[in-house]
Amino acid sequence: MMVIMHESATTEQVAGVVSRVEAVGASAHVSVGERVTVIGVLGDREELTALPLEAMPGVERVVAILKPYKLVSREFHPADTVVEVGGVRIGGGHFCLIAGPCSVETSEQVLAAGRAVKAAGGHVLRGGAYKPRTSPYAFQGLGVEGLRMLAAAREETGLPIVTELMDPRDLDDVYEYADIIQIGARNMQNFQLLAEVGRRDKPVLIKRGLSATIEEWLMAAEYVVKEGNRDVILCERGIRTFETATRNTLDIGAVAVVKLASHLPVVVDPSHATGRPELVLPLSLAAVAAGADGVMVETHPNPEQALCDGPQSLPTSALAEYAARTRELAAWCGKTLG
């Protein structure tokens, strides 16, 4: 790291920083400029990160040189991670279509959705049993009962299922039924939850937080991998900006950035990103073109009756055409399907 001193910093203040740095076994190289002194610091990353050098007198700011994540970085692990689940591969040139309803409502609904996903050539069935809702008055999900409905749909269709975990106390239940455990956008920095799923042996899909930087998102993945679980899938689902024409702003650049910075697979959720069904296909195609390893889309047998996110769901009747077009582009991009 580099410590940039104030223009008015004294020689004593510079010496203070140097001795503080040396006290933890790191080395300091002082470079005196015409107006500003800069101290280059070499040493153990974690040790140095913990030092509150910016609180020392005379320090203007501290610039990190190394990235704060390690295990999830491309430098640490140059080859693409391929997550395998129920015969499906995600990442490393394998393209994955995840689809299903926002929330599990009835056995019939989730089965109908599952059949449509299967018929459309989808690879994974999504559906929420625990729902994070802004309003305490809104439908909060069916809980374990919903997990069982998902499992029944898996049994019939053969599709592995991905479902959200919101509370560490539900982990055993979710672990029992899910094939992929989803950490939602609102829990992306629920660090205990991340650590818990990191100690299990099922793949984890981490949605990007509404206002999380790419670096923070990768740090969330680092929490999981650090505990031993290397099967992490990242999911870009739009960030919060000033624009209100779409529900969120799909950060398509993040897909390309993450593919360069990390070995983990990245999928895109165009449904939450836009909140408008007519935008789901163009943004799915954009995601594929930008290099995404999959898309995760909401579909419902009857969006007008949905208990959650109906307005942004594709009707299952439209799924086959959507899936075909998305798959064709994935093939054009050189991806293997599933």
Add this chain to the structure above:
Amino acid sequence: MMVIMHESATTEQVAGVVSRVEAVGASAHVSVGERVTVIGVLGDREELTALPLEAMPGVERVVAILKPYKLVSREFHPADTVVEVGGVRIGGGHFCLIAGPCSVETSEQVLAAGRAVKAAGGHVLRGGAYKPRTSPYAFQGLGVEGLRMLAAAREETGLPIVTELMDPRDLDDVYEYADIIQIGARNMQNFQLLAEVGRRDKPVLIKRGLSATIEEWLMAAEYVVKEGNRDVILCERGIRTFETATRNTLDIGAVAVVKLASHLPVVVDPSHATGRPELVLPLSLAAVAAGADGVMVETHPNPEQALCDGPQSLPTSALAEYAARTRELAAWCGKTLG
């Protein structure tokens, strides 16, 4: 609510919306304009909110007329809520100074901080035993041991303590030691956690999420109050914007907006909002002037040695002067102290 139809919506589509609305016992009033038809809908708020009318054919958008929160609204409860804890009153004209270290590190550190807060005329001691950290490699807090250190500081100083709860599994411990339970910014939409503290009888301080709208923040409070716990304190701590000169952007307008929209007390955390100690006093004064019911500030006996947020902490040696100035302005604004 009002349903605004597309310019191209057909008569059948309008009729479809009307019959959907009437099916849940609400009434619909169709207003046909030159270019657009609008349907006014009257009925039970929760029932209507759950209807995915935007998914119906021909619907352009749905505009809510009523606010989504009820129990926390000024309309529902016109008088200011006054939270009382350990002899301290917050809200309703009572101004409160909350101060302490970011994280509890040692008995000595938290005691030194507590004495400084007491000496400076502060009312509540803050300190984190469970720390949400972006990096899994950073100091994560002392847990129950930290809670005990806080309790010891309370015993000596008489100051009630506020500390963060991150995981529902820690609730019994935090409930045992804390006087006010803090829900951190990253957990503002951890809805299970909100509901859990809503079922207890200790005051809850809810920090605004980094990218939470004021409405979402009030909905988080609604989660707590709905469960029966009416002692909620809101804490503005800066939002995430494009500006990087400060750690976050203190949304001073939110203080004034919330005072109008809700009866709950609002305090401001200038330390997290700015990340720079030299900005803590001016922004604290701004908070007081805007009508805040208190400030919550980080202070440390030795910021240069702090394990967390040292760079933004006031040294305890500067606390008395800071507190005096803040208190004087609160008095000028007509507030009673504590």
Add this chain to the structure above:
Amino acid sequence: MMVIMHESATTEQVAGVVSRVEAVGASAHVSVGERVTVIGVLGDREELTALPLEAMPGVERVVAILKPYKLVSREFHPADTVVEVGGVRIGGGHFCLIAGPCSVETSEQVLAAGRAVKAAGGHVLRGGAYKPRTSPYAFQGLGVEGLRMLAAAREETGLPIVTELMDPRDLDDVYEYADIIQIGARNMQNFQLLAEVGRRDKPVLIKRGLSATIEEWLMAAEYVVKEGNRDVILCERGIRTFETATRNTLDIGAVAVVKLASHLPVVVDPSHATGRPELVLPLSLAAVAAGADGVMVETHPNPEQALCDGPQSLPTSALAEYAARTRELAAWCGKTLG
């Protein structure tokens, strides 16, 4: 529009709004709900927009029903606008590759770039003679001399040129040399400038402002079209958000939204959106897949020597491969080239 009254609004206040509305020849329909009264207003859009109804006592807020733009809307003009310039067509299924240096530096540089663009199958040559620079100490462009260099490059390559106009006093010069007049992001709401180019008969390319909503961007286009110039091209170039991993955040959803809302062609500038050359190809492909009518990319014979935006420019040596891939995807999407 709809006027939503406060819960506490009196009958007199409702009557006041009604009479104010009727005074400008519009009609008001009062709908009294259990808690809130709503007044639907029908009448001339411009007349109504000018009324400061939100300033009237008892008014909570005013909700617009009609979009504020008209001439640029898809409803007003359902068929795609096709802009024709120098034998090139943009929009309506015609895909366009615009490329060239950020700024015109020397005759040799712009000629070399022009030849590379031509050789790569590009359609339009871009290059700035007037440069908006954050710093007054940075290179500000060559002015008219730069325009002449662009014209010389056009003469040799046959490519029409697009260049930025920043000041109405330079309009005659820019009009003389340019084929397409660019309005930069920082001038997107320079309304005089918009009106001036609206009175000329050369196509106008309007870059989206850094923090402009899609609606404001379309209103900027409305300024131009209102004056009589219907040849407007919109250019998405990234918006400003909290994310710093890319220079801006490419709002890929905006491309799809604008294609639905307006008949005007939309192109994407992936160079300014990302600021990183390695992201230019994936984001160009994403733009094409999302439905963009073209891309506008920075290229320089020697990015390391560029006076402006070198770090984000593709070297001209890489242009042919980039263009080929982009063109192939455009063809896959069913576009005609140029």
Add this chain to the structure above:
Amino acid sequence: MMVIMHESATTEQVAGVVSRVEAVGASAHVSVGERVTVIGVLGDREELTALPLEAMPGVERVVAILKPYKLVSREFHPADTVVEVGGVRIGGGHFCLIAGPCSVETSEQVLAAGRAVKAAGGHVLRGGAYKPRTSPYAFQGLGVEGLRMLAAAREETGLPIVTELMDPRDLDDVYEYADIIQIGARNMQNFQLLAEVGRRDKPVLIKRGLSATIEEWLMAAEYVVKEGNRDVILCERGIRTFETATRNTLDIGAVAVVKLASHLPVVVDPSHATGRPELVLPLSLAAVAAGADGVMVETHPNPEQALCDGPQSLPTSALAEYAARTRELAAWCGKTLG
């Protein structure tokens, strides 16, 4: 500046950067870390800023050490700048109340407003003759006629006037009538306009752009001062964020940051920042408490009839009480009035 190389950068790439830097007369100091090499560069700031080092092979990123502004910085000119105009002083401990209508509509209106401002103890009369409006269908201002009405109000009240310049072609007119020339938020990066007013000898008030960083705002001021005009006043008027409860988000922290970073006076416009008259007083008090050198507020004899921004204007009948409270706090803060 510091050049941080990629982990994979070669010795040749490091040497390339060094020779590039030395070619412009600067010196390079190479520091080889375990994983990353950093090159410290010392030399002429402008020369170095112009070098596109990030475009060189092997370079990861470039970190600036010195601030990009100079003339407006506190380091360059430690003492507060005091702008004097028509007997009023702004900055350096002198507090200034600027008030008036959003736009000049009639002689009567501006006179009535001027009298109210004078009676309330205000120091400067504001009013727009040229209005930047999002819609081409909205009232665009009275132009020179409006300037004359302002001058007449000055004549009667003795108050100096501040009015916005939008187009360099109007500069002679605005210069003739105005005492302070305002550059609006949408023109904050209209660099020609900034340079033009920098060549005149009347004070310039620069509103912060909707999405301008503090650094960019100071750079806009640098454009003016560089041309020789040192009488610049900065005006914070809210930035664009995701929050929609207020029209913009008042960045109160920016006031304190600018007071530290620059010697120029800073005023706050709470009317545009919030868009809600009930928030104007609390946010004005917050501005004063944070250290602002003045406030600039919209007032209208009859907000319900205003052609522009009526909903956010204080009625002139409420101005005296507003002004008294604001002034009292300014005095409490140790400011001299006017």
